Amino acid sequence: MQSFSCANGLPGSKYRFRYLIPFYNLIWIEIAQMTMKTVKCFILVPVIKPQKKTKKFSPPNKLWSPWRASSFTEYLETEGILTIEIEQGDEAIPFEILLSVNKSPKENTYSILLSVSERQVKISKILNNFKILLNQSTVDNSLLHLNDGQHKYWLSMDSDSLFVKYGQGEARDSMTMIKCDLNEEESYLLKDIRYVHIKLDDENPDLDKYEDKIRIKLGKDPVLNDPPLLIKSPVLSSGKMLQFRYRRTGEVENNQKDSLVITQLADICQTLYHDIMQWQLDNKEFSQFSQTIEESINNPQGWIYQKLEMKFKTSTYKNINETYLNIAIKSNITGSNVPLILEIWPPGHYSKIHAHSRSYGIMLNLYGEAIVELYSSLSVKHQKKFAQAILKQGDATWLAPGFNQIHKIINPSPHKPLIIIQAYQDQDENVINNYEYCDYISSNGKLKKNFVPKSDIIYDDFKQIMLHEWKNNHDQ
Numbered sequence: 081m082q083s084f085s086c087a088n089g090l091p092g093s094k095y096r097f098r099y100l101i102p103f104y105n106l107i108w109i110e111i112a113q114m115t116m117k118t119v120k121c122f123i124l125v126p127v128i129k130p131q132k133k134t135k136k137f138s139p140p141n142k143l144w145s146p147w148r149a150s151s152f153t154e155y156l157e158t159e160g161i162l163t164i165e166i167e168q169g170d171e172a173i174p175f176e177i178l179l180s181v182n183k184s185p186k187e188n189t190y191s192i193l194l195s196v197s198e199r200q201v202k203i204s205k206i207l208n209n210f211k212i213l214l215n216q217s218t219v220d221n222s223l224l225h226l227n228d229g230q231h232k233y234w235l236s237m238d239s240d241s242l243f244v245k246y247g248q249g250e251a252r253d254s255m256t257m258i259k260c261d262l263n264e265e266e267s268y269l270l271k272d273i274r275y276v277h278i279k280l281d282d283e284n285p286d287l288d289k290y291e292d293k294i295r296i297k298l299g300k301d302p303v304l305n306d307p308p309l310l311i312k313s314p315v316l317s318s319g320k321m322l323q324f325r326y327r328r329t330g331e332v333e334n335n336q337k338d339s340l341v342i343t344q345l346a347d348i349c350q351t352l353y354h355d356i357m358q359w360q361l362d363n364k365e366f367s368q369f370s371q372t373i374e375e376s377i378n379n380p381q382g383w384i385y386q387k388l389e390m391k392f393k394t395s396t397y398k399n400i401n402e403t404y405l406n407i408a409i410k411s412n413i414t415g416s417n418v419p420l421i422l423e424i425w426p427p428g429h430y431s432k433i434h435a436h437s438r439s440y441g442i443m444l445n446l447y448g449e450a451i452v453e454l455y456s457s458l459s460v461k462h463q464k465k466f467a468q469a470i471l472k473q474g475d476a477t478w479l480a481p482g483f484n485q486i487h488k489i490i491n492p493s494p495h496k497p498l499i500i501i502q503a504y505q506d507q508d509e510n511v512i513n514n515y516e517y518c519d520y521i522s523s524n525g526k527l528k529k530n531f532v533p534k535s536d537i538i539y540d541d542f543k544q545i546m547l548h549e550w551k552n553n554h555d556q
Contacts, residue, residue, distance in 0.1 A: 138482070139163070139250065139297075140251060140482070141481065142298040143295070143296070145291070145296070147288065147291040153183065153276070153277050154275070155274060156273070157300065158300045159271045159272075160238070160240070160271035160273060161238050161239060161240070161300065161302045162237055162298065162299060163234055163236040163299040163301060163302060163303055164177060164235050164236075164276060164296070164299070165232055165233070165234040166232070166234070166294060167230060167232045167296075168230070168233070168293065168294055169293050172225055172227070172228075173293065173294060174195075174197040174198070174280070175233075175278065175279065176195045176196070176279040177235050178193050178194075178277040178278075179191060179193075179237060179276055180276075181274065183275055188206040190206070190269045190272065192204075192205055192206075192237060192270075193211070194235045198223055200216055201222050201223060201257070202215075203260050205262075214260040215258050215259070215260050216258075217257060219257070221462060221464065222257040222258065225457075228460065228461045229459045230457065230519075231249075231457050231462075232250070232251075232457070234247055236302045236303040237270065238302035238304070241304070242261060242266070242267060243259055243302075244259070244260045245303055246258040246259075249456030249457055250456065250482060250483060250485075252303060252306045252483070253303055253304060254306050254466055254467065255466060276298070280294070307340060307344075307483060308340045309484065310340075310469060310475055311342055311345075311442075311477065312342070345478055346440060346480055348505050349440050349441075349480060352418060352441065352442040352505060353478075355418055355420070355442075356501050356503050357444065359501055360446075361499060366543065366550075368550055368554075369543070370499065371550075372549055373447075373546060374496070375549070375553065376546065376549055383545050384424065387405065387537075388404075388405065388426065391403050391536070396522070401428055402431070402432065404426075404429055405537075406421060406423060406533055406534065406535050407535065407538070408421060408535035410538065410539065418503050419503075420501055420502065421501070421503075421535075422500075424497060425489065425497060425499075426491070427493050427496060427497060429491050429498075430490040431488055431490075432488070432521055432522065434458075434486070434488070434519065434521075435485050435486045436479060436504070438485065438506075439485075439504045439506055440478075440479065440480050441503060441505070442477075442502065443477050443478070443500055443501075443502045444476045445475050445498070445499075446500060446501055447473060447497065447499035449470065449471065449472060449491070450489060450490070451470055451491075451492050452471060452477055452489055453465050453468045453490065454467045455486040457486065458486050458519055463521070
């Protein structure tokens, strides 16, 4: 609290002014009164506090191979904050992660220990070689998963927020399974942690055989929040940065509070976003394009209706509602180096649960309504949906390595088709690939790998077919 007072009171006045007003600066000025006498006085000017910058979070992205480094100990560049991720395949391998102030894993002045097996998960702290259990779980979803596809396990620590978290799937707050709150007195000890030690499979001394079965990544950021699925309209964003907010119900409505600004995403995503955001289905050249598509879906004589019937009969689809139309848009149409994909989902149709190959991507809803469901892993036994977004017409969503990679697309409308346009780019910026492979769970519940989506038709040809249908059906 700061005080405010006139230096000598008003001329001829018996009063002195003194007020306690918070968050104001005092500025000395001279005020000329009508008596032509000068009064020296302080005035109040509000203090404008600088806005805090949004703390971005990126998933662990620094690859660490203990085998190539010839050491299962890694020095940490950050002080007291990190996230480490271990990804395993079908062969589940019990492991321990030790975050320590000591270079040697045998010395434990102060350490945080995570132990994960098929029986239990435990987080402990070790102080002067004395182990204290902080939290544990025997819940099935939190344990090591045996013979059940790819799974990610992560540990995150933050000395500022005083927590340690363990989770599975994407490294985001909603995927936290165990959280341990630490004492304020431990803040300086957490900041002194500079080493991570990995221990694999006590029962098998031959660790070399695991080199191709385990993928370890380190990140400089703690898991604090959940990045929203929707991208905020650039018209509404006005350059302002938003805090990451996410509804714990797991459903994101079309609300600007539940969206992020495109500049919060990686440069690759920003480029893809600008490539497709100007795309319009209906234009001066063909203003009835979307209407013609809808009619072609519903008409048994329509090209789309017949194409989807043929796809269903000649493929492995178990349900015709899994069929959709995949249309390749050549880069010479868009003026971009990245080719685009137009997808048409008839009413009530949906995709399989599928995982993209660590790609960057943007999806824009051109027509209808879409539900995008997110899953924690591509698992037959553990298909856990942790969030979903509703995309209205004109809404866009995104994916990036570590975020939103495993999803399912649904057209919830019983009458209206869903038309979306997508752009993808490989994690390697030099590889441009809109037909990147997908892993997916088939209709019979089996995991399929390295599936490459095939285009049904080129955009130019498709547009000409729709123009022809429109003229045949509407010209008198």
